[in-house]
Amino acid sequence: MATADPYGPVHTAGNAVPPLDTDLAGALDDLAGIHPGIDLICDGFRHLALDRHTPDTTQTLLATLAGSAGADVITVVAHLVARLANADLNPALRSLPLDTQKEAQRHGEQAAFHLNDPALHQPASEASASVTGT
Incomplete structure (x- = not known):
């Protein structure tokens, strides 16, 4: 004899994680096939968007993605952009003229500077804090 689920019916249409919205799905599709690393990143983002989360994991993800200047995904992107744009760190650029x-x-460094601006991270940080009520 089956017993009732003590947590209630979680597998209902109201509890389903919705499919990706057209903006996010389109952005991910636009990046497909550029590089295997980008495909992996997009797979990770897709997984994050479609996975079932708790309020605690949601709060952590908001901070980790963009709400913790210096220690979030946007910071990693900033440093990677600066690295890829630097011929000293990216040998592919060494055959280009020095100028x-x-x-x-210079543009890579500017991008990193702007992406690391704490004001860019503030809204996600506030979203994260609002989930926990702090």
Whole structure:
């Protein structure tokens, strides 16, 4: 004889994780096939978007993705952009003219500077804090 689920009916239409919205799905689709690393990142983002979360994991993910300047995914992207744009760290750029190398490096550094701006991370940090009520 089956016993009733003490947590109630969690497998109902109201508890289903919705499919990706068109903006997120389109952005992920636009990045498909560029590089295997980008495909893995997109697979991870898709998994995060479609997985079932608790309030605690939601709070942690909001902070980890973009709400903890210096220690979040946006910070990693900032540092990676700066690295890829620097001929000293990316040998693929070393065959370019020196002025082109320096221009790429300058733009990479500017991108990292802006992506690391604490104001960029503040809304996600506040979203994270609002989940926990702090």
